[in-house]
Amino acid sequence: MRIPAELAAADRRHLWHPFTQQRSWESDEPPIVIDHAEGTTLYDIYGNAYIDGVSSLWCNVHGHREPAIDGAVKAQLDRVAHSTMLGLSHAPGIELAERLLAVAPPGLSRVFYSDSGSTAVEIALKMAFQWWAQRGETERTGFICLENAYHGDTLGAVSVGGIDLFHSLYRPLLFDAWQARAGDAGHLEELLDEHGPRVAALIIEPLVQGAGGMLMQPEGYLRRVRELCDAHSVLLICDEVATGLGRTGAMFACDHENVTPDLMCVGKGLTGGYLPLAATLTTERIYDGFLGDYEDFRTFFHGHTYTGNPLACAAGIATLELFEHKRTLARLQPKIELLTRLLTQRIGPLPAVADVRQRGFMVGIELIPSADGNRVGHQVTLAARARGAIIRPLGDVVVLMPPLAISDGELRRLVTITASAIAEATSGRLPAAA
Ligand SMILES: *Cc1c(COP(=O)(O)O)cnc(C)c1O
Numbered sequence: 469m470r471i472p473a474e475l476a477a478a479d480r481r482h483l484w485h486p487f488t489q490q491r492s493w494e495s496d497e498p499p500i501v502i503d504h505a506e507g508t509t510l511y512d513i514y515g516n517a518y519i520d521g522v523s524s525l526w527c528n529v530h531g532h533r534e535p536a537i538d539g540a541v542k543a544q545l546d547r548v549a550h551s552t553m554l555g556l557s558h559a560p561g562i563e564l565a566e567r568l569l570a571v572a573p574p575g576l577s578r579v580f581y582s583d584s585g586s587t588a589v590e591i592a593l594k595m596a597f598q599w600w601a602q603r604g605e606t607e608r609t610g611f612i613c614l615e616n617a618y619h620g621d622t623l624g625a626v627s628v629g630g631i632d633l634f635h636s637l638y639r640p641l642l643f644d645a646w647q648a649r650a651g652d653a654g655h656l657e658e659l660l661d662e663h664g665p666r667v668a669a670l671i672i673e674p675l676v677q678g679a680g681g682m683l684m685q686p687e688g689y690l691r692r693v694r695e696l697c698d699a700h701s702v703l704l705i706c707d708e709v710a711t712g713l714g715r716t717g718a719m720f721a722c723d724h725e726n727v728t729p730d731l732m733c734v735g736k737g738l739t740g741g742y743l744p745l746a747a748t749l750t751t752e753r754i755y756d757g758f759l760g761d762y763e764d765f766r767t768f769f770h771g772h773t774y775t776g777n778p779l780a781c782a783a784g785i786a787t788l789e790l791f792e793h794k795r796t797l798a799r800l801q802p803k804i805e806l807l808t809r810l811l812t813q814r815i816g817p818l819p820a821v822a823d824v825r826q827r828g829f830m831v832g833i834e835l836i837p838s839a840d841g842n843r844v845g846h847q848v849t850l851a852a853r854a855r856g857a858i859i860r861p862l863g864d865v866v867v868l869m870p871p872l873a874i875s876d877g878e879l880r881r882l883v884t885i886t887a888s889a890i891a892e893a894t895s896g897r898l899p900a901a902a
Pocket residue numbers: 583584585586587589618619620621673678679707708709710711735736
């Protein structure tokens with residue numbers, strides 16, 4: 469293997485990293501280059517070990533190098549790595565769809581694959597739009613999203629996004645969407661009263677808005693959103709890309725409020741964090757709206773080259789099997805409680821901490837912004853690395869999203885490291901301006 473310094477230099481010469489200001493990437497200390505992983509630990513090319521504190525960007529579920537998933541992918545590799553779903557089918561794609569629907573909210577009966585959370589969202593938006601058009605309700609072309617929403621980085625998903633830092637520059641390229649105040653059912657009701665007949669669908673991250681800063685919705689809000697959508701005949705799209713696959717303590721966030729959306733987007737954890745795969749689930753009612761003779765042109769003209777990739781589907785099947793075999797959700801409950809206790813004891817009392825938000829294994833620790841304009845979240849990340857944990861903030865919000873498989877001991881260590889990192893990064897800081 470190439471020597472580490474050479475690899476790091478080549479990274480800086482040739483790569484362009486996502487969501488990264490490359491100027492500081494090139495001038496900061498050399499990047500951590502990950503070499504391998506085991507369970508919930510990542511190892512870099514220098515042999516340093518780190519807890520995977522954000523599940524390799526919110527997607528790892530059962531840990532890395534999980535034998536059942538490794539085995540399933542290797543076995544599939546011995547059959548075929550990729551075969552198209554356009555005009556053909558394959559067993560892993562069929563079987564994963566069955567298994568996914570078996571654990572999805574009741575009433576969802578169809579699976580349309582793609583390869584990222586963003587594409588799953590594009591597909592849901594286009595399906596909703598086309599479904600209404602094909603019913604002759606051509607007025608229903610608009611969408612409602614929530615303030616601070618994040619649904620991905622492709623342009624349709626950005627159109628229903630509400631994070632100005634990421635989204636506002638692209639306004640001229642986007643379609644308009646009405647933004648409802650998150651958690652405020654009254655405001656949504658006003659919007660629907662005014663615009664209802666022109667709305668095709670409402671899209672929401674159920675229970676927790678992730679990238680917006682781990683923003684929690686009050687209990688009963690999602691249920692109310694479903695009722696309001698029904699009252700105004702608006703389709704409900706639940707984007708479970710972050711919240712799905714056990715993240716909130718139930719298989720899907722919708723389960724907490726017994727809600728079945730008309731369209732549901734799943735991504736991130738679907739393959740246990742192994743391979744890029746996403747799915748848009750929907751009901752027979754929506755599906756039926758696309759049936760007809762070819763000449764009716766009711767076909768959903770959409771599909772990606774790697775749609776339903778067999779290796780990824782094999783990883784997805786193994787991931788769902790593990791939920792059963794390892795009783796992942798049952799074993800997660802005491803860990804969620806442990807995490808709550810640790811956050812209350814170790815993080816909440818820190819002077820720099822403004823708010824601690826948790827839902828299941830999704831945590832946002834909001835820091836008081838630094839008076840000197842330093843990116844305090846970023847400083848905490850660097851201090852955590854030095855202590856052996858990889859975390860990644862959202863601005864001033866430190867995010868903890870460990871794999872569901874993390875042990876009690878590692879969970880304790882993650883919170884301890886985070887507490888020390890916050891203390892170090894914020895020690896001696898000037899009090900923030902009042
Ligand atoms: C991450 C995320 C997406 C986008 O998924 P990608 O795989 O990054 O395209 C969409 N919606 C939500 C809620 C997400 O957290």
